[in-house]
Amino acid sequence: MNKIYLDNAATTPIDKEVIDVMVQSMLHNNGNPSSTHQFGRKAKSSVETARKNIAKHFNVTASEIIFTAGGTEADNLILQNAVVNLGVEVIITSKIEHHAVLHTCNFLKKTHQTEIVYVDIDEKGVVDLEHLDRLLELNKTHKCLVSLMYVNNEIGNLLPLNKVSEICKKHTALFHSDTVQAIGHYQIDLQKTPIDFIAASAHKFHGPKGVGFAYFKKGFGIQPMLHGGDQEKGARSSTENVHSILGMEKALAIAISTIDKDTNYLSELKSYFISELKRNFKNVAFNGNSEYIDKSSYTILNVRFAIANDMLLFTLDLNGIAVSGGSACQSGSNKGSHVLDELLDEAEADKISVRFSFSKNNTKKEIDTTVLKLKELLN
Known part of the structure; x- marks a missing residue:
């Protein structure tokens, strides 16, 4: 049975070139980056070169990139630092953010009495920018942070980053965007679009799992969540995951170098899938803006069929087709x-x-x- 993997928003297969880089690092780069001998210095040099190369893709400096264990840790580090270290009193977000943001906001509300305010969204999941502007005006006496994701991980909606950045700048509010589903798929120039904080995870762009990074705009001090060492310039205690960091660097370089080709190819593939679904299924619908290539990520299509079938995902899996019914972080529940x-x-x-x-x-x-297979199971 041929297997078909259509759950790339959950994780992507690792590129062969990435595996090769990681294997070479495992074989020949076995020092601890904090050690002062030649083995440690070699590892440290590799990590810092990777940091510098990753920073170049976003038009920022290496000192603004902090390596983490993935997007969830990056979001946590950013949000907790904003409250604990930068004095943020109000976080404005939406109810359709990733749980890495929503659960962290709830934690900060309980532990630091941070006020959490939700911006309105319409029936398609589109953020009401006029409401965002009003919320920031209403909270102008408080230090605010806006946290809105660039690409929604379930419905693929694209946030108008430039417009949100302008609104935040107008009100001198900080802006954090969970860009986990966007990195490697969309070009982000952080000089042209002044976002203060972003989060990334390598396994979303054909890199290894368990490694990512947080971007902190220069000038913001960082207090660590993890204590016990001075790694990552004191921002994150824990020995750096050297091999995975180098794998992430390679994966990002590949993704950026082929981004135009991949965008065109996958946009055509998604459009073809949409047309075939409309042709073969009555009353098929699409959640959020995922039907529209210009309003959603070319990598995500969230489809609603006109029946109830609790076994569909399971049956597709038995037939070798991997998909998701929602966020993969909830799978199994x-x-x-x-x-x-x-x-x-x-x-x-x-x-x-x-x-x-x-x-x-x-x-x-x-x-x-x-x-x-869908026709066989649903018609």
């Missing part, structure tokens, strides 16, 4: 999608929604096979 709960009424929420997410490794033939 009985919880529904908090994002879809915000967008759909009870009748629509009872229907089966499936998140298909694509990578450069997917093919039109795989889409055809998936549509045929």
Whole structure:
């Protein structure tokens, strides 16, 4: 049975070139970056070169990049630092953010009495920018941080980063964006779009799991969440994950170098899948703005079929097709999608929604096979 992987928003397969870099590092770069002998200095040099190369992709300096264990830690480090170290009193976010943001906000509310305010979204999950502007005006006597993700991990909606940046600048508010689903897929120049903090995770762009980074704009001091060492310039205690950092550097370099080709290819693949779904299924619908290439990520399509079928994802898996019913961080639980709960009424929420997410490794033939299997299971 041929296996079809359409859950790339959860994680992507590691590029062969990335594996090669990591294997070479494991074989020949075994020092601790904090050690002063030649083995440690070699490891330290490798990490700092990777930091510098990663920073160049975003038009920032190496000192603004802090390596983490992934996007969740990066979001936590940014949000907790904003409150504990930078004096943020109000965080404005939305109810359809990743739980790395929402749960951290709830934690800060309990532990530091941080006020959490939610900006309005419409039935498609689009952020109401006029409401955001009003909220910042209402809270102008408080230090505010806006936390809104660039690409929604479930419905793929694209946030207008430049417009949000302008609104935050107008009100002198800090701006954090969870860019985990965007890094490696969209060009981000942090000089042209002045975001204060972003988060990234290597396994979303064909790198290894368990490594990512946080960007802190120069001038913001960082207090660590983890204590016990002075690694990462004192911002994060823990021996750096040298091999994975080098793998992340390579994965990002590959993704950036092929970004135009991959964008065109995957946009065409997603458009073809949409047309085939509309042709073969009555009353098929698309959650959020995922149907529209110009309003959503070309890697994510969230589909709602006009029936209830709790076994669909399981049956697809048995047939070798991997997809998701919501955020992969919730897979294995009985919880529904908090994002879809915000967008759909009870009748629509009872229907089966499936998140298909694509990578450069997917093919039109795989889409055809998936549509045929869906017809067999649903019609």
